[in-house]
Amino acid sequence: MAEPGVDASLDASIDDDASDRRLGECVRMLRQRLGLSIQELGRRTGLSIGMISQVERGLATPSIRTLRLLGLALQVPISFFFEERPTGPAPRYIVRRAQRRLLRLTRSGVLKESLAPDAPGRMEMYELTLSPGGSSGADFVKHQGEKAGYVLAGTLRLWLDHEAHLLEAGDTFRFPSTVPHMFDNPTEAPTRIVWITVPSTEA
Incomplete structure (x- = not known):
């Protein structure tokens, strides 16, 4: 057995x-x-x-x-790229917890839950759960737009222009996406973050 x-x-x-x-x-x-x-x-x-x-x-x-x-x-x-929304009617402007769409990047130690309704809009909003050692990837990225976030629990190491910042529960951040950035969880406990992305309006 x-x-x-x-x-x-x-x-x-x-x-x-x-x-x-x-x-x-x-x-x-x-x-x-x-x-x-x-x-x-x-x-x-x-x-x-x-x-x-x-x-x-x-x-x-x-x-x-x-x-x-x-x-x-x-x-x-x-x-x-997220999974399909669970079956059932969804309000146009509201997302219930049970109706969140998920993106599982298990081997990267990342779970993303979409917090924004499916209605058209520029702002993207997620709840990220980083497993111990979980990260956005091994390299910095930059692009047009703006990002912001709020650490709900645990510790987030946010790298901005190759400088590391340790954020704890209650800390917040905002930066232009043109700044080279990456992030990870350097601790042995999970980290939860509300992550907001506003893409550029440029074509």
Whole structure:
């Protein structure tokens, strides 16, 4: 008979694989809709052809940085990559907790929950949960727009223009997205953050 923890770990691994496949299919669909080759998408994002190919085949879990670059190149907000909303009617301007859409980047130690309604709008708002060691990725990213956030629990290490800032519960931040940035959780406890992104209005 299997040990109690083994089945749970196996189920989690299966869920992770299914999530990676769904995300990869979404990226491939968007790329083909725009008539882009993997090579052209790589040129637009700065990502390697091998990385894009692995993401599309569900063989790699992209970081938040990678998803942001893909979203910009494929002309969709990062919320486009989230799982479908749970069944049931959803108010136009309200998001109930049970109706949040999720993005599981388990191998990166990140869970994103969309807090913004599906109605058209520029502002993106999420609740991020970072597992111990979870991060946005290994490299800095910058783009047009603005970002802000509020640390709900735990510790966030926010890197802005290569300078590290340790934020605790109750701390807030706001910065232009043109500032090179990345973030991670350097502690042994989960970190929860409300994260807001306002993309640029420039074409």
